[in-house]
Amino acid sequence: MKGLGSNDPRQLGRNRMVAVIGQGGMGRVLLGQSQTGRLVAVKQIHRHLAKDPEFRARFHREVLASSKVTGAYTAAVVDSDTESDNPWLATEYIPGPSLKSVIDETGPMSLGGLKLLLAGLASALIEIHRAGLVHRDLKPANVLLAADGPRVIDFGIARALEDEQLTATGSVIGSPAFMSPEQAQGQPLTPAADVFSVGAIVTLAATGESPFSGTATPQVLYNVMYSAPDTARVPAPVRAIVERCLAKDPLQRPTPQELLDAAATIEAEPAWPGAVREAVEEHRNDSNWWAATTAKHARYEAQMLALKQRRTRSLRAAAVAIGVLILLDGTAFGAREWAQQPGHATPASDLSVQLTAQQWRTLDVCALLEDSLSRQFGSRFGEISDAIAGTCGSSFTDPSGTQRTFELVIGSTDTQSEPLLRPTGSVAAWMPMYGVLKEAASCDRWVITQNHPSVSIKLRTRISGKGDACPASEQGLRAVTNRLAVNPPRMTLPEKSIRPLDxxxxxxxxxxxxxxxxxxxxxxxxxxxxxxxxxxxxxxxxxxxxxxxxxxxxxxxxxxxxxxxxxxxxxxxxxxxxxxxxxxxxxxxxxxxxxxxxxxxxxxxxxxxxxxxxxxxxxxxxxxxxxx
CATH class of the missing domain: 3.40.1000 (Protein Transport Mog1p; Chain A)
Incomplete structure (x- = not known):
């Protein structure tokens, strides 16, 4: 996730927006929080698409379709507004990664994970079909993995079974590697089309690859329609079930209830692998952090608003008094001097750090250290220590003669120090600040970025003689994160550098x-x-x-x-x-x-x-x- 941009709404309906989950060609998905504290996922379509009557009608159908579906393995609709300039739909937030991202990052699932996935997808189809709908776009990206099982989301092209106009021959919409043969041929669809998609999804989860993979979309579609699925690497207890789902003839496929019964016969504990459980926990912690931080920022903004209102009242009173003096003096000199006084504009602050992985890899840590600290801690003296990648140290002397040595370390989290870290109560760029010691002549302060990849930013401060270096360490770390949020300096790299590579x-x-x-x-x-x-x-x-x-x-x-x-x-x-x-x-x-x-x-x-x-x-x- 990342922080809200300047063009993102702060409120939609009764929901306060918290962060940006992602963005696609049709719109943005935002993390929101209702007045009761419940987290929701809010899909808001792009403004230019909202002007298209056909697309707006399609989005309205998605809202209606999603509202019909209930059950433990789908995301319930919480709120919506299809008539606004930017229509939106809020559903229950599922704190978990998509099946696609999990397979991409961790590879094939264990047998227990496949059993839980199959049972959850079958249960979701039972509820979807009971509502009289065919999903039509079941794919790994539309399956989220919660702690207790999968959730099916995104009913953007779901259609009612009785809607003949919208399922007419010739209409081909969906994801090629996971659509049924009849969908690929533009034929009318039945619930069996979704069962076919489940077979393709489970095969991907079991092997890491689609059963109909090809080098281009036409080849994938051909394989879906005419080639036998590649299920050789699917574990034996699941293979027969998957092959029945992938039958070319819809009448030969099992019903969702038969799928659920078959899943129960798999001899394995239905549980996600450890890597999936860790990813789910990471998503939960991420969303909770954004919610808590946004609430804290909202309280801060409310306090600032109250201060501004009091300041405005004071300025108005001062302006009236000065106006009287000017009138009595009978000259415009005082007005001219007043007009030349500096205003009350302040630079942007408390921005969030949103660097990409490549920006982190090409970051000039020494330039970041000097640019961030010289304004607050005086001029740098002595040599720069940069023998270790991602680390830079140097000394600074302020106008009072106080000498401080700073060492900035940017990279992966320190597994040895991390268990000892304690929140200090301070924040830098919306990130909680951590430390080991409350006061010390050599003091470390950390922040850990919340988006992927998670990066640790540590500033070690040492002060000459006796004294507490922790306030300077916190002040310096805020300066570093503010620079990272606005204009991070980049290294000058040779043409054939390997540093930008992932x-x-x-x-x-x-x-x-x-x-x-x-x-x-x-x-x-x-x-x-x-x-x-x-x-x-x-x-x-x-x-x-x-x-x-x-x-x-x-x-x-x-x-x-x-x-x-x-x-x-x-x-x-x-x-x-x-x-x-x-x-x-x-x-x-x-x-x-x-x-x-x-x-x-x-x-x-x-x-x-x-x-x-x-x-x-x-x-x-x-x-x-x-x-x-």
Missing amino acids: PCTLLDRKLVSELAGPAVTRSDDPTSCYWSGDSNYFSLTLTEGTRPDQSSSAYKLEPVQVDGATVYVDDMFAKFQSSRCDLTYMANPTRKDMAEVVRISFGSWTNASNPCDRAKQVFSAVLPQLPK
């Missing part, structure tokens, strides 16, 4: 599954990606570090050739019988003994004896994608 996109999901084993989970920060499976774990990092060819004699790395490139290997298995291997490749020398490097660390949970072979396999997949 490491998580350099390996395909199939290779990751082969290397890590089943049930792969993934975590990442802007410069690193980490995968963990049942058998192995490994990470890929693109950063700046010490040149591997200049490592110390006490820690000499072995140069080897991989696909014509020189890489430097630290084989822990050969040294200590520890099943781990670190591989470093120098992509671009930068300055002194520094270089842009690719680091791969591969380890085994089962103490396998070939971690370096696997690390080289990862590098072979990454090398062709680096800038030439």
Whole structure:
């Protein structure tokens, strides 16, 4: 999620807007909060589309369709306004990721997760069809994963079964890889079309791929209509159920109730895998944080409004008194002097930090430190310490002669320090500020961004002599986050730099599954990606570090050739019988003994004896994608 923009509404109906969940071609989805504190998801269509009578009628039908559906596995309609300039629909907010994002990030589901997914989708279809509707656009992006099961959302192209005009032959609307053959051919639809979509969705969740994948939409549609589905990698207990759903003949497909009964026969505990539970918890924490922060900001704005009103009354009284003096003096000199006085405009403040992953990767941390702190803490003196990527330190002297040393660290959260962090009660750019010590001559303050990727911003402040550095650390961290929110400085990078690359996109999901084993989970920060499976774990990092060819004699790395490139290997298995291997490749020398490097660390949970072979396999997949 991210903060509301200047053009986003602050109130829709009885709901206060809190944050932006996402945006598509048809509109924006906002997180809102009702007067009772209930969180809602508000879909507001774009203003230019609201002027189209046909689109407005379609949106009105979506509201009516959504209002008909009830049940535990759909999102209930809470409020709507289809007649306003910007029509909107508010539904129950589901604190969970979409099935699409979960499969993209963590890979195929466990058998227990498939059982819970299948049972939930079948239950949702029972309620949808009971309302006399066919959803027509069931796909992974329209399935949200809540803690207790899936939820079906988005009835944008749902149609009533008796609506012959809107289901006439020739009308093809939907998502190609998940639509039924009859829908692909523009034929009238029955509830069996949604059952077909469930089969395609469950196959994707089980294997990570669509059963009808193709290189282009026409090929996908052809496969849907004429080719047998690829279900070979679907677990055996689920495969027969899925294949019945994917029958070309609608009459051969099971009913939703039969699907629900079949799901009950799967011998597994219906529960999400750990990675899904973590994603659900992350979404819940994210939405709760935005709601609490917005409420706090609303109270702050109310206080500021009251102060402004009192100031206005005081200024009016002063203006009347000065007007009397001017009138008595009989000259315009006083009026001219009054007009030249500075006004009361103030710069924007308390903005939110909304950097993309690439902006974080290319951030100039040293420029950020100096630009943010020099105005408040005086001129910088001494050397800049920037030997570690994402870290910069320097000293400043203010006009009173007080010397302070600051170290700014930007990157992934510190897993060792994080359990010790306590809220300080302060806020920087809408983010709670954390610390370990309340008062100290060397004081650390943190904020952790709420959007993805989650980034830790830490400022360590040391003051010369005795004194408390924590107030300066908090003041400095606010200055840093304000600069990040407005105009973050970027590094000047060489043309073939690897720093802008997203490491998580350099390996395909199939290779990751082969290397890590089943049930792969993934975590990442802007410069690193980490995968963990049942058998192995490994990470890929693109950063700046010490040149591997200049490592110390006490820690000499072995140069080897991989696909014509020189890489430097630290084989822990050969040294200590520890099943781990670190591989470093120098992509671009930068300055002194520094270089842009690719680091791969591969380890085994089962103490396998070939971690370096696997690390080289990862590098072979990454090398062709680096800038030439």
